[in-house]
Amino acid sequence: MANERVLIVEDEKIIALDLQRRLERFGYTICETCSEGVDAIEKAKLHSPDIILMDIMLNGPMDGIEAAKIIKQDLRIPIVFLTAYIDDRTLERAKTAEPYGYILKPFKERELYTAIDIALYKFNSEQHIKRQERLFSAILHSVNDGLIAVDNDLAVLFINPVASHLSGWNEEECQGKPLHQMISMIDSKTLNPILPSMLPEGEISNKFHDVILKGRLGQSFVLDGAITKIHQAGNEVEGYVIAFRDVTELRKLSATVDYQTSHDKLTGLGNREDFANKLQAILEELVRYGGTHTLLQLDVDRFKIVNDTCGTLAGDELLRQVATYIQTLTQRNDIAARLGGDEFAVVLKDCVLENALQVAQRLQEAVQNHKFIWQNNLFPITLSIGLVPLSGEDIDIHMVMAAADDACYIAKEEGGNRIRVFQRDEEKYILRRGQMEWVSKINQALESNKFRLWYQLIEPIRPLPGIHPKLEILIRMESDDGSIVSPGAFIPSAERYGLISTIDRWVFETTIKAWVQLKTQNHELVQRLFSVNLSGATLLDETFIDFAINIINKYGASPGNFCLEITETSAIQNLSYAIRFIEKLKSHGFTFSLDDFGSGFSSFNYLKNLPVDYLKIDGSIVQNIDESLINFTMVESINSMGHVIGLKTIAEFARNPSIVERLHRIGVDYAQGYAIAEPKPLPYTH
Numbered sequence: 001m002a003n004e005r006v007l008i009v010e011d012e013k014i015i016a017l018d019l020q021r022r023l024e025r026f027g028y029t030i031c032e033t034c035s036e037g038v039d040a041i042e043k044a045k046l047h048s049p050d051i052i053l054m055d056i057m058l059n060g061p062m063d064g065i066e067a068a069k070i071i072k073q074d075l076r077i078p079i080v081f082l083t084a085y086i087d088d089r090t091l092e093r094a095k096t097a098e099p100y101g102y103i104l105k106p107f108k109e110r111e112l113y114t115a116i117d118i119a120l121y122k123f124n125s126e127q128h129i130k131r132q133e134r135l136f137s138a139i140l141h142s143v144n145d146g147l148i149a150v151d152n153d154l155a156v157l158f159i160n161p162v163a164s165h166l167s168g169w170n171e172e173e174c175q176g177k178p179l180h181q182m183i184s185m186i187d188s189k190t191l192n193p194i195l196p197s198m199l200p201e202g203e204i205s206n207k208f209h210d211v212i213l214k215g216r217l218g219q220s221f222v223l224d225g226a227i228t229k230i231h232q233a234g235n236e237v238e239g240y241v242i243a244f245r246d247v248t249e250l251r252k253l254s255a256t257v258d259y260q261t262s263h264d265k266l267t268g269l270g271n272r273e274d275f276a277n278k279l280q281a282i283l284e285e286l287v288r289y290g291g292t293h294t295l296l297q298l299d300v301d302r303f304k305i306v307n308d309t310c311g312t313l314a315g316d317e318l319l320r321q322v323a324t325y326i327q328t329l330t331q332r333n334d335i336a337a338r339l340g341g342d343e344f345a346v347v348l349k350d351c352v353l354e355n356a357l358q359v360a361q362r363l364q365e366a367v368q369n370h371k372f373i374w375q376n377n378l379f380p381i382t383l384s385i386g387l388v389p390l391s392g393e394d395i396d397i398h399m400v401m402a403a404a405d406d407a408c409y410i411a412k413e414e415g416g417n418r419i420r421v422f423q424r425d426e427e428k429y430i431l432r433r434g435q436m437e438w439v440s441k442i443n444q445a446l447e448s449n450k451f452r453l454w455y456q457l458i459e460p461i462r463p464l465p466g467i468h469p470k471l472e473i474l475i476r477m478e479s480d481d482g483s484i485v486s487p488g489a490f491i492p493s494a495e496r497y498g499l500i501s502t503i504d505r506w507v508f509e510t511t512i513k514a515w516v517q518l519k520t521q522n523h524e525l526v527q528r529l530f531s532v533n534l535s536g537a538t539l540l541d542e543t544f545i546d547f548a549i550n551i552i553n554k555y556g557a558s559p560g561n562f563c564l565e566i567t568e569t570s571a572i573q574n575l576s577y578a579i580r581f582i583e584k585l586k587s588h589g590f591t592f593s594l595d596d597f598g599s600g601f602s603s604f605n606y607l608k609n610l611p612v613d614y615l616k617i618d619g620s621i622v623q624n625i626d627e628s629l630i631n632f633t634m635v636e637s638i639n640s641m642g643h644v645i646g647l648k649t650i651a652e653f654a655r656n657p658s659i660v661e662r663l664h665r666i667g668v669d670y671a672q673g674y675a676i677a678e679p680k681p682l683p684y685t686h
Contacts, residue, residue, distance in 0.1 A: 004050035011035040011059045037062030044071050056083045068097035078123035151239040154179045168216025186212045222248045264338040267323035275337035286392045293390040294356035296346040297404035301382040301416035303342035314374040325366045353389045360385045360419045382417035438493035452476045457677040461664045470529040473511050500535040509551050514684035516555045531563040536570030545584050559589030567595045582611050615642040619653025626658040636666045
């Protein structure tokens with residue numbers, strides 16, 4: 001027994017006392033007893049009992065039924081009516097108070113207890129159900145998803161605020177009406193209504209995506225969602241719940257992201273990745289179904305001049321104009337893209353080579369006839385174009401793209417403003433293909449640590465103060481069979497395809513590591529100055545300066561033990577960069593050598609402005625000084641001028657003792673060549 005509190009409303013005092021006695025024996029607590037309706041209301045407000053036993057016929061102006069109605073409305077306390085008799089009219093009135101039971105007088109104790117117990121159980125159950133209903137209602141009305149419940153005939157039973165907002169209909173307007181009269185839900189791909197075809201047959205919900213909901217005012221939303229059955233207690237289906245989420249903005253954002261990731265921001269054309277994907281699909285279609293398409297690769301001649309002269313804004317505008325010509329002079333189903341920089345590509349679909357050549361010529365003429373003007377500067381612009389006919393035999397996209405690149409490169413190398421069709425067996429393409437194969441080998445060598453350091457001694461010809469022995473670090477590649485590949489085979493490809501800077505960094509770091517390793521072994525080679533070659537590309541890379549300093553600090557080496565060699569040609573072509581580069585690294589302790597002097601510009605005027613320490617006379621002049629008076633005189637002149645400026649001189653290609661003897665006679669400081677020592681592997685652990 002829960003010791004519930006009871007208010008007794010009975011106008012016969014004897015019956016009231018009898019009820020109180022019996023109920024207390026059952027374990028109930030009697031709050032109070034009263035005999036009038038108005039008094040009952042006041043006592044109920046005062047005590048808030050768990051249940052009220054209310055006589056229908058009461059003294060005073062208000063009977064039990066009227067009092068019960070007020071108590072139910074204001075206080076929601078369960079009431080059980082007590083009555084000796086009741087006619088039909090009174091019974092109908094009593095029903096309006098919604099009592100939880102009737103007890104007829106005279107009553108037995110068991111009947112009394114049972115009636116009160118059932119009334120309390122019924123009231124508590126209803127309160128629990130109402131709390132659950134309020135909870136579920138709050139959940140259904142607060143979720144961000146739209147919810148619509150329908151019966152088996154698809155008439156609306158319930159619609160939550162989100163669904164109401166999207167559809168334009170409120171719950172009262174929808175209640176009981178067929179769903180299709182309120183809204184339409186259409187598959188975006190088939191444009192067919194999803195109901196009733198998508199109603200689930202099994203127990204698993206049917207999910208839908210990209211369904212278009214058209215609301216009351218004609219507005220459209222894109223929905224993702226699911227349809228689930230509503231089961232009765234007997235597992236019979238009594239309707240369905242349609243749950244959905246508005247993904248309109250998400251789809252718009254996704255479409256925007258897809259566009260941005262597949263298109264070049266500057267020109268609006270497709271980007272390299274998108275073009276590659278589409279080209280791959282075209283090649284696969286050619287294999288399955290056949291057909292004839294043509295791939296064009298276009299390069300803007302003299303783009304670098306515009307970019308360097310007028311700035312990137314001008315360069316960007318030029319690229320946009322070229323892209324406009326491509327879009328104008330190609331068909332809608334053709335595929336155009338900017339591959340990067342000033343390179344574009346187009347797949348002319350269902351276009352034989354003859355027609356593709358005409359399209360390429362029209363593109364060239366359009367660009368050439370339209371002079372590019374920027375801030376009163378006029379630039380003649382032309383295109384170099386490479387063509388590759390596509391067929392079902394072309395299955396490797398990398399080979400196809402490489403062929404187009406080869407053809408475009410040849411067109412540009414021949415002077416620009418050319419159209420070249422890829423010819424697999426032509427010598428120039430075979431040569432370029434060989435260079436491209438070296439690119440793959442270089443990358444593999446970098447990844448697999450297949451490069452090796454060699455060295456060649458540089459010896460002082462005459463013992464003078466400040467003349468210390470040196471050696472030049474050389475690079476070799478170890479092939480898969482263990483044989484050694486000379487740099488002449490792979491360095492040209494590395495320079496042409498932008499890999500030389502990576503090789504430079506590998507050589508520099510590996511040299512520093514090797515020097516530290518040899519020093520810990522007290523090896524005699526560390527008594528020499530290690531000379532490391534840097535390419536023209538590295539000379540223009542200011543990030544190399546920080547890289548070099550970081551490597552020196554990382555391995556605990558001293559910059560004073562290393563000399564950096566740059567070629568005469570690269571230094572003069574980029575004189576201001578070279579001077580700044582040299583000065584920054586010299587401030588940390590490195591020395592510099594100007595390599596191959598005499599092979600390029602050979603101007604003594606700029607030489608005095610370059611803050612180098614060594615002047616290396618090109619071997620093409622040195623190697624014949626024992627046979628050619630002209631070469632002897634040139635070496636003598638370069639050596640004299642170098643000494644006047646304050647540089648130490650080094651002669652390459654000292655191939656025999658006769659040349660070394662003449663170098664000594666001239667007064668050159670160092671000699672390097674086979675007469676001194678042949679190149680050898682650097683003795684370090686790699």
